Amino acid sequence: MHNQEEEKIFLDKIDKEIKIEPKDWMPEQYRKTLIRQISQHAHSEIVGMLPEANWITRAPSLRRKATLIAKVQDEAGHGLYLYSAAETMNISRDEMIEQLHSGKAKYSSIFNYPTLSWADMGAIGWLVDGAAIMNQVPLCRCSYGPYARAMIRICKEESFHQRQGFEILLTLSKGSEAQKQMAQDSINRWWWPSIMMFGPNDDASPHSKQSMAWKIKRFSNDELRQKFIDVCAEQVKILGLTLPDEKLKWNEERKHYDFGEINWEEFWNVVNGNGPCNKERLAARVKAHEDGAWVREAAAAHAKKNPRPLKGRLATV
């Protein structure tokens, strides 16, 4: 078949909401866009474990510690689901890891901010995971089947992440003056980076239009950001705390909250590697990968030499 015919079939499927599956014909640019987006998403899950791991040993109770470990373990799993989805597009795991380590591939800039207090575990759950969920729910309907399936699984698991974060902040907000202050300080630091997670404004987001046409994205960056701000502006009232934006105000005409100017210079600075923790995060990833090399090699050598039959039993229907 000629490419034009193939493309027509492809666009027809997109139009009819029929998912694109790995072996179906797809435009090269569709494949490239998805590899970039899915691998970036996978890297974010993996790097995202680092700021929280920082607090596992210092969690204030066994309950909080168990929760935090479970959350970080989920993130490792989410990274795996996403790497697997990207691998269906014929890029290898090693290649993606290499792109992360060389700095060629990006991950969400939010993880380049430091976690300075216990309250940050609350703010990350509420705001960072909240923003991620806002982004991810529409991705469950993404036109590429494996990505959509991975996102459904991730969204199911992610909901507790946000709830546990809010619970941490709620507990602190009802505590001593110092605890309340710690919660407010944490929200002050995480609010702006969280709303930057939705990416540049629509008119400065070059790939958005094509991604919307291909039904990879369902809503624009600004639409999702507005939705998130509207939700958080209400939720923060339950905490008895405030969001650090003097211009945040309900606009009766728009039926949305107005908000202040985002510092895009800071955003691009962090994207381009100059955030507070960019070097530290990447160095930690590379070190973990290199330190684990002997395990990967030993397991592969062992499997080759001594394939372990699974307790001598093959599955039967």
Place this chain on the structure above:
Amino acid sequence: MEEQNSISNDDGNNSPSGARGNEWPLWEIFIRSKNGLDHKHAGSLHAADAEMAIENARDVYTRRMEGVSIWAVESKYIHASNPDEASSLYDPANDKLYRHPTFYDLPDELRNM
């Protein structure tokens, strides 16, 4: 079956970078969520051997009691139909509506059928 299309075309040497040489093999994971139901494709993962594949599948796909049984199949052993041939492959079923119960024209007063 639909899931077969989601298998990556991993035959060990068709990677654009050739990087797959050092990777642990890819496995497809099937989970039975409870007795009485079929195993269903859950996703894939890398593991050095079958036992590790099952252990890793336990860790990533059944953290919330999603399964009572796991199958792991090395991806290279799965053969998938070619979507380009779908029209001819499924063509024989296309014009045989009489295989469905609703094809038959029967009076409304007919009961228990």
